[in-house]
Amino acid sequence: MSADIAIAGLGMTEVGKVFGPTAPQFAAQAVRRAVADAGLILPDVDGLLVSAGATRDVTIGLAKDLGLKDLQLLAQVTAFGSTAGALVQYAAMAIRAGMAETVVCVHADAPLRDGTSAGASYGARRDLGATGYRTAVAAAGMTGANQMYAMAARRHMLTFGTTSEQFGAVAVAERAWASRSPLAQLRDPITIEDHQRSRWIAEPFHLFDCCLVSNGGVAVVVTSAARARDLARPPVYVLGWAQGHPGVQLERGSQFGLVSAASLSGPAAMKMAGITTNDVDVCELYDCYTYTVLITLEDYGFCAKGEGGEFVASGVLGPGGALPTNTGGGQLSGYYLWGATPLSEGVIQTRGDGGDRQVDRHDVVLVSGNGGILDYHSTLVLGTNPG
Amino acid sequence: MSADIAIAGLGMTEVGKVFGPTAPQFAAQAVRRAVADAGLILPDVDGLLVSAGATRDVTIGLAKDLGLKDLQLLAQVTAFGSTAGALVQYAAMAIRAGMAETVVCVHADAPLRDGTSAGASYGARRDLGATGYRTAVAAAGMTGANQMYAMAARRHMLTFGTTSEQFGAVAVAERAWASRSPLAQLRDPITIEDHQRSRWIAEPFHLFDCCLVSNGGVAVVVTSAARARDLARPPVYVLGWAQGHPGVQLERGSQFGLVSAASLSGPAAMKMAGITTNDVDVCELYDCYTYTVLITLEDYGFCAKGEGGEFVASGVLGPGGALPTNTGGGQLSGYYLWGATPLSEGVIQTRGDGGDRQVDRHDVVLVSGNGGILDYHSTLVLGTNPG
Numbered sequence: 001m002s003a004d005i006a007i008a009g010l011g012m013t014e015v016g017k018v019f020g021p022t023a024p025q026f027a028a029q030a031v032r033r034a035v036a037d038a039g040l041i042l043p044d045v046d047g048l049l050v051s052a053g054a055t056r057d058v059t060i061g062l063a064k065d066l067g068l069k070d071l072q073l074l075a076q077v078t079a080f081g082s083t084a085g086a087l088v089q090y091a092a093m094a095i096r097a098g099m100a101e102t103v104v105c106v107h108a109d110a111p112l113r114d115g116t117s118a119g120a121s122y123g124a125r126r127d128l129g130a131t132g133y134r135t136a137v138a139a140a141g142m143t144g145a146n147q148m149y150a151m152a153a154r155r156h157m158l159t160f161g162t163t164s165e166q167f168g169a170v171a172v173a174e175r176a177w178a179s180r181s182p183l184a185q186l187r188d189p190i191t192i193e194d195h196q197r198s199r200w201i202a203e204p205f206h207l208f209d210c211c212l213v214s215n216g217g218v219a220v221v222v223t224s225a226a227r228a229r230d231l232a233r234p235p236v237y238v239l240g241w242a243q244g245h246p247g248v249q250l251e252r253g254s255q256f257g258l259v260s261a262a263s264l265s266g267p268a269a270m271k272m273a274g275i276t277t278n279d280v281d282v283c284e285l286y287d288c289y290t291y292t293v294l295i296t297l298e299d300y301g302f303c304a305k306g307e308g309g310e311f312v313a314s315g316v317l318g319p320g321g322a323l324p325t326n327t328g329g330g331q332l333s334g335y336y337l338w339g340a341t342p343l344s345e346g347v348i349q350t351r352g353d354g355g356d357r358q359v360d361r362h363d364v365v366l367v368s369g370n371g372g373i374l375d376y377h378s379t380l381v382l383g384t385n386p387g
Numbered sequence: 388m389s390a391d392i393a394i395a396g397l398g399m400t401e402v403g404k405v406f407g408p409t410a411p412q413f414a415a416q417a418v419r420r421a422v423a424d425a426g427l428i429l430p431d432v433d434g435l436l437v438s439a440g441a442t443r444d445v446t447i448g449l450a451k452d453l454g455l456k457d458l459q460l461l462a463q464v465t466a467f468g469s470t471a472g473a474l475v476q477y478a479a480m481a482i483r484a485g486m487a488e489t490v491v492c493v494h495a496d497a498p499l500r501d502g503t504s505a506g507a508s509y510g511a512r513r514d515l516g517a518t519g520y521r522t523a524v525a526a527a528g529m530t531g532a533n534q535m536y537a538m539a540a541r542r543h544m545l546t547f548g549t550t551s552e553q554f555g556a557v558a559v560a561e562r563a564w565a566s567r568s569p570l571a572q573l574r575d576p577i578t579i580e581d582h583q584r585s586r587w588i589a590e591p592f593h594l595f596d597c598c599l600v601s602n603g604g605v606a607v608v609v610t611s612a613a614r615a616r617d618l619a620r621p622p623v624y625v626l627g628w629a630q631g632h633p634g635v636q637l638e639r640g641s642q643f644g645l646v647s648a649a650s651l652s653g654p655a656a657m658k659m660a661g662i663t664t665n666d667v668d669v670c671e672l673y674d675c676y677t678y679t680v681l682i683t684l685e686d687y688g689f690c691a692k693g694e695g696g697e698f699v700a701s702g703v704l705g706p707g708g709a710l711p712t713n714t715g716g717g718q719l720s721g722y723y724l725w726g727a728t729p730l731s732e733g734v735i736q737t738r739g740d741g742g743d744r745q746v747d748r749h750d751v752v753l754v755s756g757n758g759g760i761l762d763y764h765s766t767l768v769l770g771t772n773p774g
Contacts, residue, residue: 071631075464075470076464078462090477093486244459245460
């Protein structure tokens with residue numbers, strides 16, 4: 001089946017330690033740039049989907065500030081780290097249903113103030129303490145994402161023999177990519193030794209296992225594939241998509257830390273696209289932690305369950321590797337804008353716009369979004385050909 | 388074209404001055420009841436869409452508390468008063484795309500504490516003061532929805548000669564319906580004189596022009612029409628839908644107060660359903676204020692622009708009238724759960740479950756959702772026949 005939906009525009013603000021603009025201002029700038037990139041003008045936009053990070057409650061305000069009129073689709077959505085992918089999916093379905101023709105999806109955040117983090121929007125979990133289980137978790141010091149993911153990673157280490165050095169291989173590979181990207185916040189190459197020497201955040205996570213905090217905004221223009229072919233840039237076809245939200249069994253059950261929600265959304269999205277992992281040229285994976293990359297690769301089927309450590313340490317992820325992954329440095333070394341990080345780099349690579357970091361073969365690009373504590377997951381399959 | 392989507396289940400908690408449960412607890416109860424109403428069990432649910440009112444950030448928590456597993460669609464969405472309709476639309480498109488088969492949409496709120504309102508979730512606008520225009524508005528005392536809508540209503544009165552007594556006719560008609568509904572918070576019949584004597588809230592709005600504040604939750608189960616026919620209750624077919632978000636021109640432009648976003652979403656939804664206003668048997672309209680009902684009826688085309696006052700005063704809306712509207716007492720006399728109020732009563736009437744308030748002809752039921760200050764709008768066309 002030929003893809004009927006495409007990403008026709010990408011807009012990015014300056015990202016990283018960029019001070020001054022509020023999240024809504026970053027969002028507005030990203031929307032303007034995405035629309036211009038597509039060769040469109042703002043009055044062409046008839047749908048706006050806003051990721052509810054720090055930009056909460058600004059939906060109609062954003063539309064008005066941009067002078068958007070008579071929108072036929074407008075909402076703020078959150079599924080945490082899976083939101084960016086989910087917005088593209090929502091836009092695709094609305095276009096298919098005839099609700100709208102040109103939908104802009106935007107994520108922006110501005111947690112950094114004058115160089116000091118005021119805390120990312122997705123910081124401490126507000127619902128901790130809601131139940132007996134969570135009260136106990138909070139009382140044990142597990143008050144944020146770092147500690148929760150650390151426990152998940154530790155479980156993977158204990159069960160499969162995964163090592164901190166293997167996690168480090170992810171960080172090293174991503175930094176190697178980042179060193180080639182003008183968009184990346186951290187561009188100095190690192191070694192496994194650097195990773196091992198970086199300070200503890202929450203054992204087994206060193207500093208270099210954890211994502212950055214960034215200000216900025218990213219927007220994409222989604223439209224029909226037919227229309228995208230008449231616009232300014234080569235269409236990035238949306239070949240397949242899915243979500244997976246496993247619920248209680250992965251958090252409290254025997255699989256905690258061993259399997260992620262990628263095991264649900266990955267195979268479903270690849271099935272929709274009519275591909276297998278063998279067809280994937282590039283991966284852009286949500287990497288709030290090095291561990292997340294490793295387990296996503298396992299759950300997507302790039303290696304057997306439990307063999308993710310060996311897989312990432314084999315050198316496949318970095319420049320020159322067989323499975324180029326997080327080619328902009330990801331959230332670890334590039335910039336952290338939730339699911340908009342892998343989405344933006346996915347569009348760049350599919351288009352062949354990656355400059356010094358461009359991957360030679362980029363016909364099929366997988367983009368993942370992961371949120372909560374392995375609770376939310378979205379997958380997009382992007383491609384240069386409609387299939 | 389035959390409808391491919393239906394609402395198969397409705398779940399409502401006790402609504403009104405119901406103290407004790409939190410919004411997430413109301414939400415969970417509503418979901419359980421909706422699923423049971425459809426003749427399904429919780430493991431059948433593979434999608435959950437949560438209206439982001441007071442229930443913010445509980446999406447995965449709600450899923451886990453209910454024991455939902457392996458969801459293929461999960462998000463929290465806000466488009467303010469248009470959200471409930473928008474969720475049903477989102478669910479419909481996801482089912483059509485094969486993302487999920489059984490999607491529950493839920494809204495819950497619990498602003499009332501021990502009989503005293505702690506403020507509805509949608510209270511003072513948080514984005515006031517964001518721009519010069521809004522700073523001026525806030526400085527003039529326009530800090531909440533009451534004052535903003537009052538100004539819109541006043542404009543309608545000044546331009547078209549609409550009177551307070553005509554607004555009162557909406558309140559009287561809805562109370563007459565409420566007197567027949569066991570779900571309604573206010574059931575004592577009122578007269579135009581009672582309306583006129585009720586205290587000022589924000590001129591020209593008397594108390595009886597303004598919606599209630601309520602605790603409670605409402606959920607609906609959306610599935611394919613084919614599947615709904617095999618379930619426990621008669622399918623409520625989703626025949627058409629649309630959204631309309633006019634943006635800057637209606638707020639700041641010459642049309643402020645004279646035309647609402649219903650003028651965008653209503654015609655589009657009726658076109659999708661292949662109907663005209665002549666085919667509509669029942670209206671369930673978002674009635675945060677009496678004025679909203681009047682202008683929605685104009686913008687949907689039930690009367691000419693500017694003639695809404697005469698139309699509603701002619702007695703068409705109440706029991707025995709030609710256009711039964713807000714048959715559960717609406718948000719003015721029934722209960723206020725954002726767009727879940729008109730949605731819930733729309734499902735009840737389409738099914739013929741209205742008891743003493745059931746309308747005889749109920750083949751086609753219009754449901755509206757209105758949010759912001761006439762900024763957000765959604766319309767659903769529900770029906771007993773797939774068409």
